[in-house]
Amino acid sequence: MTMPNKEIIEQNLAKILDPTTGKDIISAGMVTGLQIKDGHVAFAIEVNPKDGAKMEPLRKEAETLIQNLPGVISTTVVLTAEKQAENPQNSAQPSRGEPNENKGSLPGVSSIVAVASGKGGVGKSTTAVNLAVSLSTLGLKTGLLDADIYGPSMPRMLGITGKPSSTDGKTLDPMENFGIKVMSMGFLVEDDTPMIWRGPMVQSALEQMMRDVNWGELDVLVVDMPPGTGDVQLTMAQRVPVTGAVIVSTPQDIALLDARKGLNMFRKVDIPVLGIIENMSYFLCPDNGKKYDIFGHGGAKREAERLGVKFLGEVPIEIDVRKTSDEGHPIVISMPDTVSAQAYNEIAIRVKEATETVQSSSSVTPPKIVIQ
Numbered sequence: 001m002t003m004p005n006k007e008i009i010e011q012n013l014a015k016i017l018d019p020t021t022g023k024d025i026i027s028a029g030m031v032t033g034l035q036i037k038d039g040h041v042a043f044a045i046e047v048n049p050k051d052g053a054k055m056e057p058l059r060k061e062a063e064t065l066i067q068n069l070p071g072v073i074s075t076t077v078v079l080t081a082e083k084q085a086e087n088p089q090n091s092a093q094p095s096r097g098e099p100n101e102n103k104g105s106l107p108g109v110s111s112i113v114a115v116a117s118g119k120g121g122v123g124k125s126t127t128a129v130n131l132a133v134s135l136s137t138l139g140l141k142t143g144l145l146d147a148d149i150y151g152p153s154m155p156r157m158l159g160i161t162g163k164p165s166s167t168d169g170k171t172l173d174p175m176e177n178f179g180i181k182v183m184s185m186g187f188l189v190e191d192d193t194p195m196i197w198r199g200p201m202v203q204s205a206l207e208q209m210m211r212d213v214n215w216g217e218l219d220v221l222v223v224d225m226p227p228g229t230g231d232v233q234l235t236m237a238q239r240v241p242v243t244g245a246v247i248v249s250t251p252q253d254i255a256l257l258d259a260r261k262g263l264n265m266f267r268k269v270d271i272p273v274l275g276i277i278e279n280m281s282y283f284l285c286p287d288n289g290k291k292y293d294i295f296g297h298g299g300a301k302r303e304a305e306r307l308g309v310k311f312l313g314e315v316p317i318e319i320d321v322r323k324t325s326d327e328g329h330p331i332v333i334s335m336p337d338t339v340s341a342q343a344y345n346e347i348a349i350r351v352k353e354a355t356e357t358v359q360s361s362s363s364v365t366p367p368k369i370v371i372q
């Protein structure tokens, strides 16, 4: 089969005209950061910030066009406006010599699963850790990126101390424990360093943690996103080449619309939502093993059905979940027979399946050979 190359992609993109200027997007220099790897194509279209929302049909057009080319397995196209935002006079011409290669997929990493939540404190990080460890026990080569740079929790939750080293002086080797590779801002700064980040700094910190790390070959990279659904999260969701996202919610959080905001955020940037996980679904009393529905168990499941999103499973409030987290021994490893550990394992299986479904549905059926 013909494999797509830069020339073919550019030739095709040159057929697309920018409605605001009438120029084609290649000669207008709007296409940046083109990356092609094994049939996976990614690039950005630089637009004027004031045209942002208007340009979505153009983005979609470019994506569909490239996706339909023979040999293309997946296409990721993002709109970016940041350069023009810094210099509005600078029309759509990208500044030369700036590295744009940071927007494509991660070499060697087959899929990226973002774990997100509408707000903090719902157990997003706990879920990300246990999900990553469970995925690895399913036989997947797994990495975990702590993108929650405001409050990195992975060093503590995974019991990892020390700093990552660099073999080549350029890229960092990830830390490892429980069979997964981990990178977190928590490894790079002291525990008590106050961190005040502005939007662009957050982005570049995250991109470095993603791209300047020797992840090696990974089947899946789980990304613990920062909590919330503000602009930073939105931009980040755009910058990380995410295969799919899972939303962690408590029963009352979904009632308060927070989780729905998370859902909408990913829909806005065309990232498939793999499903919703209900955390702190009910209280499992350690004394008598009884279930107590503190927050109105089942809300996420009902809401997922209503919103047409998969329900990936529910995790009870179990004291051992918090204890094992605090001790740096994720419950799926340290207490595999608990209800929560089994819930995480089932969730991992569903996440794996949902990721595979997304990947296979974005692949192109090979062209039929017609003999005349």
Ligand code: ADP
Binding pocket: 117, 119, 120, 121, 122, 123, 124, 125, 126, 127, 153, 227, 279, 280, 315, 316, 317, 318, 319, 321, 322, 323, 325, 326, 340
């Ligand atoms: P987030 O990442 O959403 O801010 P965390 O994962 O840090 O949330 O969880 C917040 C607190 O709740 C932590 O102390 C964690 O150990 C605890 N926690 C999370 N999920 C559960 C659960 N299912 N049962 C008991 N405690 C939990």
